[in-house]
Amino acid sequence: MRLAGAVLALLLFSPPAAAAEVVQLPPGAELLGLYSHVWHLRHEAAAEADRLEAEARRCAATEARAAALREAAAAAGEAGTAALAARALAEAARAKTAYAEMAARSRRRLERLDEALAAVRRRLDRPSLGSAAACTRVSGEVAIRTGDGPAGPVTEGAVIDLHPGDEIVTGEAGSARLQVLGGRGALSLGGGTAVRVGGAAAGGARTFHLLRGRLLLALEHADAFRRRVSEDIRRWREDADLVRDAGVRRAAAAWEAFLGRLERASKGYRSPSLLWPVLPGVEIRPPTVVVAVRGTRVAVRQAASGATEVAVLDGRVEVTPAGGGAPVIVEAGRRLVADAAGGLRVEASLGSPWWRELP
Numbered sequence: 001m002r003l004a005g006a007v008l009a010l011l012l013f014s015p016p017a018a019a020a021e022v023v024q025l026p027p028g029a030e031l032l033g034l035y036s037h038v039w040h041l042r043h044e045a046a047a048e049a050d051r052l053e054a055e056a057r058r059c060a061a062t063e064a065r066a067a068a069l070r071e072a073a074a075a076a077g078e079a080g081t082a083a084l085a086a087r088a089l090a091e092a093a094r095a096k097t098a099y100a101e102m103a104a105r106s107r108r109r110l111e112r113l114d115e116a117l118a119a120v121r122r123r124l125d126r127p128s129l130g131s132a133a134a135c136t137r138v139s140g141e142v143a144i145r146t147g148d149g150p151a152g153p154v155t156e157g158a159v160i161d162l163h164p165g166d167e168i169v170t171g172e173a174g175s176a177r178l179q180v181l182g183g184r185g186a187l188s189l190g191g192g193t194a195v196r197v198g199g200a201a202a203g204g205a206r207t208f209h210l211l212r213g214r215l216l217l218a219l220e221h222a223d224a225f226r227r228r229v230s231e232d233i234r235r236w237r238e239d240a241d242l243v244r245d246a247g248v249r250r251a252a253a254a255w256e257a258f259l260g261r262l263e264r265a266s267k268g269y270r271s272p273s274l275l276w277p278v279l280p281g282v283e284i285r286p287p288t289v290v291v292a293v294r295g296t297r298v299a300v301r302q303a304a305s306g307a308t309e310v311a312v313l314d315g316r317v318e319v320t321p322a323g324g325g326a327p328v329i330v331e332a333g334r335r336l337v338a339d340a341a342g343g344l345r346v347e348a349s350l351g352s353p354w355w356r357e358l359p
Helices: 002-013 029-075 079-123 222-238 246-266
Strands: 133-139 142-145 160-162 167-170 175-180 185-189 194-200 206-219 282-284 289-293 297-302 308-314 316-321 328-331 335-338 344-347
Touching: 029 079, 029 133, 029 160, 029 175, 029 246, 079 246, 133 142, 167 175, 222 246, 289 297, 289 308, 308 316, 308 328, 316 335, 328 335, 328 344
Parallel strands: 206 282
Antiparallel strands: 133 160, 133 175, 142 167, 167 194, 175 185, 185 206, 194 206, 206 297, 282 289, 289 316, 297 308, 308 335, 316 328, 335 344
16 A cells, blocks of 8 residues: 555656657758668669679570580480470570560669769758658659649659649559658558648648548658668768768768757656657648658548548557547557548548558
8 A cells, every 4th residue: 555655646746757859850851861762772773783684694604504515415416405405595595685684674773773862962962951752753644743833744763852832643543652751751642642742730740731542651660760760870881982972971960960869858758658759740631630640650541522531550640620629549450531521430440451552
């Protein structure tokens, strides 16, 4: 009893825990994250090109051995062996050609990524502080409208900064991938989707207005993001070419300063919350609700009828009626349906997994 009383007194009379601090990302975070994204793609493409070229060389060696065996068998009058060697020669030649063609495509992709990486490295000297996201991948028909101008098509392989007010639209068979929060989050847009980039919300959250269609947001938890940024910095420090690049050095210093702020903010707090301290999150804003996300995977679909569906695949989200009202917490494995009038209904199942079709 005495122990229970002491615990109760501690809970009643201890000073309240400090308010959670939102640790803001470094200036130009979207550009820094974009650099990391393209850098990883470049290294993956180089490894893939090397692997395909090695396979082509192996097939060429097999082709040479098969040709020599065929000639030897023919000279010895071994028709059956010569026929087998001829078939092996043809198979090796076909495989060599296929691998060589794939390797050539990989090398061309590597050249495009080298150009993109160089362009981003040049922009590190002039970070676009107003950037809210980056379009890193498109497929099919995709267009971006900036300001009041007409929508312009996006070519495959292009990497484009997005600013508040910009709108990205996918055709019925199109798709797009957006990078947000310095690479911490990814927005996958399905076909027939329109999203307008909004300004910063409370706590620095990035906002995206879902005008129509469907999207999937994957947002890393803070600890996973911290580990990945630390690993990126370590790799950048070990790359001799990057060490000599002033822009990359500044990028690494900016991320290191951010990690220092995050570490300092993590000390001295007394809270059971796993979100303490917090990083800026993302708000998805269909017409009827505001979906606040900090670290999870959530799919949102906006129907032509005005109804909105929010499916929480991992973690939890907070959904608030756009017109005001009490927020609703939706846990993983559940979905929320909002009708056009703003009525909210939470269901105990995810329903049909339509988000699996998203890129």
